[in-house]
Amino acid sequence: MKQTKTPKVFSLGKECPMCGQKAYLRMTEEEENQWRKYACFGGHIQDRFPDMDVQKREFIKSGYCPDCQKALFGTEYDRSDFIIVDDIEDGEVPEDVKKFLEAAEKMNVKDVIKSETANILTTEHKVVMLSEFDLEDIFYVDDDGNIKDR
Numbered sequence: 695m696k697q698t699k700t701p702k703v704f705s706l707g708k709e710c711p712m713c714g715q716k717a718y719l720r721m722t723e724e725e726e727n728q729w730r731k732y733a734c735f736g737g738h739i740q741d742r743f744p745d746m747d748v749q750k751r752e753f754i755k756s757g758y759c760p761d762c763q764k765a766l767f768g769t770e771y772d773r774s775d776f777i778i779v780d781d782i783e784d785g786e787v788p789e790d791v792k793k794f795l796e797a798a799e800k801m802n803v804k805d806v807i808k809s810e811t812a813n814i815l816t817t818e819h820k821v822v823m824l825s826e827f828d829l830e831d832i833f834y835v836d837d838d839g840n841i842k843d844r
């Protein structure tokens with residue numbers, strides 16, 4: 695039986711209050727809905743995200759990135775659902791992102807993201823672009839790094 699992973703369709707980007715790097719937590723549709731409820735109505739984070747691990751909840755609540763949580767609380771955990779901008783940018787706008795943004799200036803960003811041009815982006819950059827351009831209502835990045843319609 696082939697196990698299909700639930701796609702991550704939404705990413706919550708936060709700037710870490712300790713180190714200032716921007717991190718994105720990728721979420722499933724269910725988690726996105728939980729997050730929207732939490733963002734609107736507040737409440738206890740453990741009630742809003744009953745199935746989520748402690749480190750992700752901490753990120754949602756306080757914005758501490760995985761690295762700082764490790765430093766603060768000694769927690770070591772799976773970073774696979776996180777994208778940390780420092781990991782991928784190293785302080786500079788990467789070439790692929792630059793090229794993509796140049797193309798986006800000439801075309802509608804929605805068209806660029808669905809065009810061949812978007813193929814120059816890494817999976818991480820695609821996720822960041824969708825988040826930054828507020829396109830996550832329409833598109834998501836699947837496990838193979840393809841941009842799909844939601």
Ligand SMILES: [Zn+2]
Pocket residue numbers: 710711712713714715758759760761762763
């Ligand atoms: Zn940090």
